Amino acid sequence: MSYTSFAFFLFVAASAAAYFLLPLKIRWAALLCASIGFYAAADLTCLPVLLAEAAVSFFGAKLIRGGGDLPDAPKRRKVLLAVLIILIGVLAAVKLVRYIRPDIPLIMPVGLSYYTFSNIGYILDIYWKRYDAESNPLKYLLFVSFFPHILQGPIPRFDRLGHQLFEGHRFEYRRVTFGIQLILYGLFQKLVIADRLGIFVDAVFDDYQSQYGLVMLAAVFFYAIQLYMDFAGCVNIARGTAQIFGIELEENFRQPYFSTSVDEFWRRWHITLGAFFRDYVGMPVSVSKRVKRWSKSVRKSRGKEAAKHVSSLSAVAVVWLCTGLWHGTGLNYLIWALWQGGIIAFSIIMENRYKAMRNALHIRSDSRGFHLFQIARTFLLAGIIPRIITRAPSVGAAFVIIKHCFANSGLQQFHLGKGLEQYGWSRWHLAIAVTAMLIQLLISILKERGVMIRERIASLALPLRWLLYLMLLYSVVLFGIYGPGFDPKNFVYMGF
Amino acid sequence: METVLQILHEINSDIDSSNQDDLIDSGLLNSLDIMGLISDLEDAFDIEISMEEVVPENFNSAEAIYALVTRLK
Incomplete structure (x- = not known):
């Protein structure tokens, strides 16, 4: 079910x-x-x-x-x-x-x-x-x-x-309505955004050898959003359902695409999985007798800083090995885990040098521009590149896809008299997808700024509040993607 | 207590460790910071911190960390 x-x-x-x-x-x-x-x-x-x-x-x-x-x-x-x-x-x-x-x-x-x-x-x-x-x-x-x-x-x-x-x-009336709101929001993320983007993404990735430039880039970008909306949507439905019974399940996503480092990304994406590996795998590894012995011998030969790296890098290595194996046993997932764990390990080792470099270049780490640069860099390193590796049918195909992204404009596909229909889409699909993603972006920005959106909605006058609920419900019913027999696609993470 | 505050300052100089009682709960210290903190405490006080002790209550404030160190010494 x-x-x-x-x-x-x-x-x-x-x-x-x-x-x-x-x-x-x-x-x-x-x-x-x-x-x-x-x-x-x-x-x-x-x-x-x-x-x-x-x-x-x-x-x-x-x-x-x-x-x-x-x-x-x-x-x-x-x-x-x-x-x-x-x-x-x-x-x-x-x-x-x-x-x-x-x-x-x-x-x-x-x-x-x-x-x-x-x-x-x-x-x-x-x-x-x-x-x-x-x-x-x-x-x-x-x-x-x-x-x-x-x-x-x-x-x-x-x-x-x-x-x-x-x-x-x-x-409790308020709690039940909050639960229903969260379910509707989850359905909006899954049916209106994720499943709609999925049509285009599947069409492009299934035919990746003939797709180039903007089309390929759009598919790669949309896949990052699709995966997030699919998983976050499911968790919101789960949390909303539990709320109806008065039970608070833990938050699993906290605007992950606003993260400023890969390490932070994994503290905002699938939070409970990251916390599980941190508390039950990483921490026991870092305080284990074997790692402590190793750390002590490194302290004697290489100093305090290197000794500290031993415990944290051991934990990162084991955690990412386990995370990779959990996600999948293929070569794609091994490379995916090496990529994520490697970046985190590299940033631990280079932390002091980064600071020195920023000071030398007079870059203020609290400036708006640097913050936006960090977000864009993290989105590319954690949200885009690793997703290509796992979404592509093979590791070789992932390299082809990356190469095709920058091969040419890709717009020649549209010169043959074919439009978005070749990807199972129409202009209508594109308009709905873009609008829904902008709404999602606005919600994410508000949440990032600490705005309690549901509390704000609850404080609105009754007619306005119900108008919003009905708009959300109708948007799911009218703009959601339903397959044959109104059977939506399975959630991506269900396969794990 | 001075040594604990010094270690916390070295891990993250932006945190006013002497006045915080939610270092873990509020996310001021992340998991990598905690691993470094444990390693530093063990070396500075010649103690062994086991997994039984690795709970937020023992690391949420400088006082809690000092109490943990005193208990294990």
């Missing part, structure tokens, strides 16, 4: 009705039934995988935590390792088999990455004594399977989400 299907919204309405009709204390049970029902409807054959992983993590955490006193350290470590091997093993096996033997009809369980990460975060937090283990297996199952976040995140943390799920929330 896709988040953009009519069936999904009927399902949310029915779940909300059941939730608010039940007594406060057992409202979480309605969420659990809805979540299991949602997953079974999406992927019945893979339901046992979800249940088994939740059981392994739940009982593993109980063993690590022990009944009274903590078990001894070696036993806790053994249990942790066993649980991690099972969880990571299943994910790695599915991804590897899909890459090595694509002919084997192996089903990738929907949301496998997301609930695996939820389980891993939980078991590590229990091991590091960050909070107590959950005692109710059904409540734990709800945390892992909560239906708004199971398909594409955001990746939840038990200490932030658990209590919200288990305590009953009363019906």
Whole structure:
């Protein structure tokens, strides 16, 4: 059941009705039934995988935590390792088999990455004594399977989400309307912007050998926007749905294309994935005994600055290896990870030299011009080039696409009497896409300046407020892209 | 305490570390800063900071960092 299907919204309405009709204390049970029902409807054959992983993590955490006193350290470590091997093993096996033997009809369980990460975060937090283990297996199952976040995140943390799920929330008009607004906004991003741009992007990338110049550049630019709108739209639908039930899921995007460095970009894009790798992979690597030993020996031979680089660069290397492997097992994703991790590592090493260079050239780092330059540079390095590598059918094709971008104007395609129709578009499509992207840009600028847009809308007079809601609803209905049988395209990140 | 403030100043001289109590929560220190901070604290105070201690509450202010260092010494 896709988040953009009519069936999904009927399902949310029915779940909300059941939730608010039940007594406060057992409202979480309605969420659990809805979540299991949602997953079974999406992927019945893979339901046992979800249940088994939740059981392994739940009982593993109980063993690590022990009944009274903590078990001894070696036993806790053994249990942790066993649980991690099972969880990571299943994910790695599915991804590897899909890459090595694509002919084997192996089903990738929907949301496998997301609930695996939820389980891993939980078991590590229990091991590091960050909070107590959950005692109710059904409540734990709800945390892992909560239906708004199971398909594409955001990746939840038990200490932030658990209590919200288990305590009953009363019906609150303002919160429900805020949730519906967020869902509509997510639909606007997905159906009006992402799927519309996707038509043009697919047409150009599928025929990249014959496409040049402005057409190729437009496709590359539109793909960066498409991917962002597709993923952010899905997360907004998920967060809006959770809000209806009184549950706040974490923010997953914070205007990433306004970032001033690649490192910052990854703290604004897919925030919960970056935070997961930072807290559960990068940080343990940087404070591990092995890295500390290495750092100490470097300090003796190369000094303090180099020693500090050892811990941060080790973390960056492992995090980007894991991030690359998670996104895909092909060569494209390996190069993509090397590119992103390499730039971050390079900027760490060069940080002091950059500062010296800026001072020597009298460049004020707080000037408006320099800020805009940093944004444009980051958009190119994190938003454009790596996307070409992963969107192209092969690494070789990615180089061809980059070359074609600057080969000639590309406008000869239009001289043959063919218009935008050759890309599945019309002038109407172009006008809607540009207008919708400008609206999105305006919203992003306002959010970047700290304007609380939804609060502002909520403070408007009732007729004006409802006029805005209706305009948003009609724009989704009239300008959204719907395939045959009104079945919109799947979300791009669902494949992970 | 002076050493903690000095280390924080070296990591980011733009932050008034003595008056901040949300160094992590507000994002003033990012993950790479924290890794550098841990490395510096371990060297300056000859302590070992384990993953159990790497939580925002222990790094949100100079006082919290000093309390952590004192506890581990």
